[in-house]
Amino acid sequence: MAPRKLAAGNWKMNGDLAALAEIETLAKNHAGAGCDILICPPAVLIHPAQAVAGGVVAIGGQDCHAKSAGAHTGDIAATQLRDAGATHVILGHSERRADHGETDADVNAKAQAAHAAGLIAVICVGETEAQRDAGETLNVIATQLAGSIPAGATAANTVIAYEPVWAIGTGRTPTNDQIAEVHALMRQKLEGAIADAAGTRLLYGGSVKPSNAAEIFAIADVDGALVGGASLKASDFGAIITALDAA
Known part of the structure; x- marks a missing residue:
């Protein structure tokens, strides 16, 4: 059976309490959506976001520590995200890999912590421009999947x-x-790495917006999107949700 579609929004370091109105609007406008909806706001907004999500929009974190507690100033444990109301956590985003030097092994350890806390891990992979130009994309993706x-x-x-x-x-x-080539490779590489590989959701992310969403969602093995800037406004993200529903 095909995986249930997922529209995920990563707010990154954007948003404040006033921005929660966007989540409330999403919940009101898409209560009957045929896909799952996820917003990952900054950690300080997880609890209040969950309160306005109405059970329609799932709320997630943007990172977690591999340890459940300890002397890790500024970090957040997966159990703390769960306690605040999160159901998902993004791990291994390229900005974390680049800005914080996270390795595949780091992402793997964090994913283990997320699973132990009862969170769904959204594990990110992707090649740089230099790797794409050098023809290394598929090897990079395969290596990141195997390690993460x-x-x-x-x-x-x-x-x-x-x-x-x-x-x-x-x-x-x-x-x-x-996109199709990478998603086909990921589906293939998940065999043996994930139970029910065929049912695992594969998202595409990278400048997804209302104007190109339908075209992207028509590609084989694309089960949704991880959206950045276009997820900050209910009108933009809502259009992407509608496109995913129609796919």
């Missing part, structure tokens, strides 16, 4: 998001054939 997905991962507790680094926030997107 922990033992015990299942279709129920793990989502994979392909985000080509060079397409994030640039307005550029890969061709449909390039």
Whole structure:
């Protein structure tokens, strides 16, 4: 059976209490959506966001520590995200890998912690522009998948998001054939790595917006999107949700 579609929004370091009105609007406008909806706001907004999500919009974190507690100033445990009302957590985003030096092993350890806390891990993979130009994309993606997905991962507790680094926030997107090639590879590589690989949701991320969403969602093995800037406004993200519903 095909995976249930997922529209996920990553607010990154944006938003405040007033911005929660956007989540409330999403919940009101898409209560009957045929896909799952997820917003990952900054950690300080998780609890109040959950309160206005109305059971329609799931709320997630943007990162977690591999440890459940300890002397880790500024970090957040997966159990704390769960306690605040989160159901998901984004792990291994390219901005974390680049800005904080996170390795595949780090992402793997964090995913284990997320699973232990009862969170769904949204594990991100993606190549840089230099790697794409050098023809290394498929090898990079395969290596990141092998190193980042922990033992015990299942279709129920793990989502994979392909985000080509060079397409994030640039307005550029890969061709449909390039997206299809990577998603086909990911589906293949998940065999043996994730229980029910065929049912695991594979998201595309990288400059997804209302104007290109329908075209992207028509590509084989694209089960939704991880959206950045276009998820900050209910009108933009709502149009992407509608496109996913129609796919």
